[in-house]
Amino acid sequence: MFRIARHTGRHRTRHAALALATVMVVSGCGALGMDTSKASSGSGGLEKSTLKVSILPTTDLGPFWLAQDEGFFKDEGLNVESVVAASGQASLAKSISGEADIAFSTYPPFFTAKSTGTADMQLVADATSVNAKTNAIVTVPNSPVKTIFDLATAKIAITAKNTASDLLTRSVMQDHGVDFSKVKWVLIPLPNIAAALQQGEADAAYLPEPYITQAAKTASAIPVVDINTGATQDFPLTGYGATRKWVQEHPKTLAAFQRAMQKATHEATNDRAKVEPLLVRFAKIDEDTAKLLTLPGYGSTLDSRRLQRVPDLLLQLGTIPSPIDVNTMIGPQVGR
Known part of the structure; x- marks a missing residue:
């Protein structure tokens, strides 16, 4: 009889533990007190699943629109929303203010913000380089x-x-x-x-x-x-950036964004036919223009030696007062 009662007690204890675990999961609280309600079941534990990206309606956004259209962001558990800006500086301002999580811009505003102390920005993905006639x-x-x-x-x-x-x-x-x-x-x-x-x-x-x-x-x-x-010639033109604070707080979300952009950039580079209709839809240009225009050089991985040309030219033209080492501004890159 004693052994049977002891066995029943073990079952009761185990059932109680399972019930407690179920309550914790349903309430969105983990053992360490972390709020997991922000991440959807398909988001792989992302810090946030809705991502706002400030953009400019130019051909540089071809891979970005492709990632949206082909579901590459969705595959990573991301719901990406576009916030249109009037210029690179305006796009950057949206990231600094928190209106956007990630900013698309030409590169100079990222470095001038760093130089003036306006914001501590990190570069998180490349976008384009200058091509002939672009x-x-x-x-x-x-x-x-x-x-x-x-x-x-x-x-x-x-x-x-x-x-x-x-x-x-x-x-x-x-x-x-x-x-x-x-x-x-x-x-x-x-x-x-x-x-x-x-x-x-x-x-x-x-x-x-x-x-x-x-x-x-x-x-x-x-x-x-x-x-x-x-x-x-072949000058680094545009890229994506975020505040250092945002990058540090959202490593999984950033990695998901980078993976989707890498896949989309590869496809955009190798299949122009996938990009042209997206330019018509999102950049609001007609089909003839989409067929005639020259696309920029698309890229997604950040190369510090290549990007160093930007602050060096800014310094040469007197736009920033002192040198900037690009390595100090490149955020974590997935796969590296």
């Missing part, structure tokens, strides 16, 4: 600008100071011995630049694709000089 300084037939040397006293449209449009325009002018100290810089959002050229608000403008091809169709815009020359 970025250019353009003008229109009725403009006084006919050659690159006419830019010295021109009104040049860029999206914002200390962005790629500013940095790369000045670099190309410097390569050709053109003084930019008397240039009147006109700050205009990318979608409005073609109209500004037509109306004489600017004599020339820095444009990436698809705006080069669109401006050629709507305003008869023609290139003055291709950015893919001299010091800016």
